Amino acid sequence: MAALLILNGPNLNLLGTRQPEVYGTTTLADIERACRDHAQSRGITLDFAQSNHEGALIDAIHAARGTFDGIILNAGAYTHTSVALMDAIFSAEIPTIELHLSNVHAREPFRHQSYIAKAAVGIICGFGARGYTLAIDAMLGHLEARA
Numbered sequence: 306m307a308a309l310l311i312l313n314g315p316n317l318n319l320l321g322t323r324q325p326e327v328y329g330t331t332t333l334a335d336i337e338r339a340c341r342d343h344a345q346s347r348g349i350t351l352d353f354a355q356s357n358h359e360g361a362l363i364d365a366i367h368a369a370r371g372t373f374d375g376i377i378l379n380a381g382a383y384t385h386t387s388v389a390l391m392d393a394i395f396s397a398e399i400p401t402i403e404l405h406l407s408n409v410h411a412r413e414p415f416r417h418q419s420y421i422a423k424a425a426v427g428i429i430c431g432f433g434a435r436g437y438t439l440a441i442d443a444m445l446g447h448l449e450a451r452a
Protein backbone atom coordinates (compact mmCIF):
# COMPACT_ATOMS: atom_id res chain seq x y z
CA MET A 306 0.00 0.00 0.00
CA ALA A 307 1.49 3.33 -1.07
CA ALA A 308 1.92 6.07 1.52
CA LEU A 309 1.90 9.70 0.40
CA LEU A 310 2.77 12.89 2.26
CA ILE A 311 1.01 16.09 1.24
CA LEU A 312 2.95 19.06 2.52
CA ASN A 313 1.75 22.67 2.43
CA GLY A 314 3.89 25.73 2.95
CA PRO A 315 3.40 29.30 4.17
CA ASN A 316 0.04 31.07 4.15
CA LEU A 317 -1.83 28.02 2.88
CA ASN A 318 -3.44 27.73 6.33
CA LEU A 319 -5.38 30.85 5.27
CA LEU A 320 -6.98 29.27 2.19
CA GLY A 321 -10.65 30.11 1.98
CA THR A 322 -10.17 33.73 3.03
CA ARG A 323 -6.78 34.50 1.46
CA GLN A 324 -7.14 36.25 -1.92
CA PRO A 325 -10.18 34.15 -2.90
CA GLU A 326 -10.08 35.66 -6.40
CA VAL A 327 -6.73 33.89 -6.86
CA TYR A 328 -6.97 30.81 -4.62
CA GLY A 329 -10.73 30.16 -4.39
CA THR A 330 -12.89 29.74 -1.29
CA THR A 331 -12.03 26.14 -0.45
CA THR A 332 -10.25 25.89 2.90
CA LEU A 333 -7.21 23.74 3.62
CA ALA A 334 -9.41 21.58 5.88
CA ASP A 335 -11.77 21.03 2.91
CA ILE A 336 -8.79 20.05 0.76
CA GLU A 337 -7.49 17.67 3.42
CA ARG A 338 -10.92 16.00 3.63
CA ALA A 339 -11.08 15.61 -0.17
CA CYS A 340 -7.56 14.15 -0.21
CA ARG A 341 -8.35 11.69 2.59
CA ASP A 342 -11.54 10.55 0.81
CA HIS A 343 -9.60 10.19 -2.42
CA ALA A 344 -6.80 8.26 -0.73
CA GLN A 345 -9.34 5.89 0.80
CA SER A 346 -10.94 5.28 -2.61
CA ARG A 347 -7.50 4.50 -4.03
CA GLY A 348 -6.54 2.26 -1.09
CA ILE A 349 -3.49 4.27 -0.03
CA THR A 350 -2.43 5.93 3.20
CA LEU A 351 -1.96 9.66 3.43
CA ASP A 352 -0.52 12.23 5.76
CA PHE A 353 -1.40 15.91 5.35
CA ALA A 354 0.51 18.77 6.97
CA GLN A 355 1.06 22.53 6.76
CA SER A 356 3.74 24.82 8.13
CA ASN A 357 4.61 28.47 7.73
CA HIS A 358 8.25 27.67 8.59
CA GLU A 359 10.87 26.68 6.05
CA GLY A 360 12.85 24.58 8.56
CA ALA A 361 9.76 22.65 9.65
CA LEU A 362 9.04 21.79 6.01
CA ILE A 363 12.63 20.64 5.57
CA ASP A 364 12.37 18.51 8.75
CA ALA A 365 9.16 16.94 7.42
CA ILE A 366 10.86 16.05 4.12
CA HIS A 367 13.83 14.50 5.96
CA ALA A 368 11.49 12.51 8.23
CA ALA A 369 9.55 11.22 5.20
CA ARG A 370 12.50 9.07 4.16
CA GLY A 371 11.65 5.41 4.73
CA THR A 372 8.04 6.26 5.65
CA PHE A 373 6.50 7.76 2.51
CA ASP A 374 6.69 6.62 -1.12
CA GLY A 375 5.88 10.04 -2.56
CA ILE A 376 5.55 13.68 -1.55
CA ILE A 377 3.12 16.24 -2.96
CA LEU A 378 4.48 19.66 -2.09
CA ASN A 379 2.77 23.02 -2.34
CA ALA A 380 5.67 25.04 -1.00
CA GLY A 381 3.82 28.36 -1.45
CA ALA A 382 6.22 31.27 -1.83
CA TYR A 383 9.19 29.12 -0.76
CA THR A 384 8.86 27.53 -4.21
CA HIS A 385 10.41 30.66 -5.66
CA THR A 386 13.13 31.22 -3.08
CA SER A 387 14.21 28.09 -1.26
CA VAL A 388 17.39 26.35 -2.35
CA ALA A 389 17.22 24.59 1.05
CA LEU A 390 13.88 22.94 0.23
CA MET A 391 15.22 21.87 -3.16
CA ASP A 392 18.26 20.33 -1.46
CA ALA A 393 16.01 18.55 1.07
CA ILE A 394 14.04 16.92 -1.77
CA PHE A 395 17.25 15.83 -3.52
CA SER A 396 18.56 14.46 -0.19
CA ALA A 397 15.40 12.55 0.72
CA GLU A 398 15.33 10.80 -2.68
CA ILE A 399 11.53 10.53 -2.55
CA PRO A 400 9.59 11.29 -5.75
CA THR A 401 8.03 14.73 -5.27
CA ILE A 402 5.33 16.54 -7.23
CA GLU A 403 5.32 20.34 -7.15
CA LEU A 404 1.78 21.60 -6.76
CA HIS A 405 0.11 25.02 -6.93
CA LEU A 406 -3.52 26.02 -6.86
CA SER A 407 -2.90 28.96 -9.19
CA ASN A 408 -1.22 28.92 -12.58
CA VAL A 409 2.02 30.49 -11.39
CA HIS A 410 3.22 30.91 -14.99
CA ALA A 411 0.34 33.27 -15.77
CA ARG A 412 1.22 35.45 -12.75
CA GLU A 413 4.07 37.78 -11.78
CA PRO A 414 7.50 36.98 -13.28
CA PHE A 415 8.99 36.16 -9.84
CA ARG A 416 6.55 33.22 -9.61
CA HIS A 417 7.89 31.72 -12.85
CA GLN A 418 11.09 30.70 -11.05
CA SER A 419 10.88 27.42 -9.10
CA TYR A 420 13.62 25.73 -7.11
CA ILE A 421 11.25 22.86 -6.32
CA ALA A 422 10.81 22.07 -10.04
CA LYS A 423 14.50 21.20 -10.32
CA ALA A 424 14.03 18.33 -7.86
CA ALA A 425 10.44 17.36 -8.75
CA VAL A 426 9.23 14.54 -10.99
CA GLY A 427 6.49 16.84 -12.31
CA ILE A 428 4.37 19.91 -11.70
CA ILE A 429 0.63 20.49 -11.41
CA CYS A 430 -0.64 24.07 -11.29
CA GLY A 431 -3.68 26.10 -12.19
CA PHE A 432 -6.46 23.63 -11.30
CA GLY A 433 -7.30 25.08 -7.90
CA ALA A 434 -8.09 22.71 -5.04
CA ARG A 435 -8.74 19.89 -7.53
CA GLY A 436 -5.00 19.88 -8.21
CA TYR A 437 -4.48 18.01 -4.95
CA THR A 438 -6.45 14.93 -5.99
CA LEU A 439 -4.98 15.18 -9.49
CA ALA A 440 -1.55 15.12 -7.87
CA ILE A 441 -2.42 12.00 -5.85
CA ASP A 442 -3.38 10.17 -9.06
CA ALA A 443 -0.31 11.51 -10.87
CA MET A 444 1.93 10.26 -8.07
CA LEU A 445 0.27 6.83 -8.04
CA GLY A 446 0.77 6.58 -11.81
CA HIS A 447 4.40 7.58 -11.39
CA LEU A 448 5.00 5.00 -8.65
CA GLU A 449 3.25 2.26 -10.65
CA ALA A 450 5.33 3.00 -13.73
CA ARG A 451 8.51 2.66 -11.62
CA ALA A 452 7.46 -0.62 -9.98
Ligand code: DQA
Binds near residue numbers: 379407
Ligand atom coordinates in the same frame (compact mmCIF):
# COMPACT_ATOMS: atom_id res chain seq x y z
C1 DQA B 1 0.92 29.01 -4.55
C2 DQA B 1 1.60 29.95 -5.55
C3 DQA B 1 2.74 30.70 -4.90
O1 DQA B 1 3.34 31.59 -5.83
C4 DQA B 1 2.22 31.52 -3.73
O2 DQA B 1 3.30 32.17 -3.08
C5 DQA B 1 1.44 30.70 -2.77
C6 DQA B 1 0.47 29.75 -3.31
C7 DQA B 1 -0.33 28.32 -5.16
O3 DQA B 1 -0.74 27.31 -4.62
O4 DQA B 1 -0.87 28.81 -6.16
O5 DQA B 1 1.53 30.87 -1.57
O6 DQA B 1 1.84 28.00 -4.19
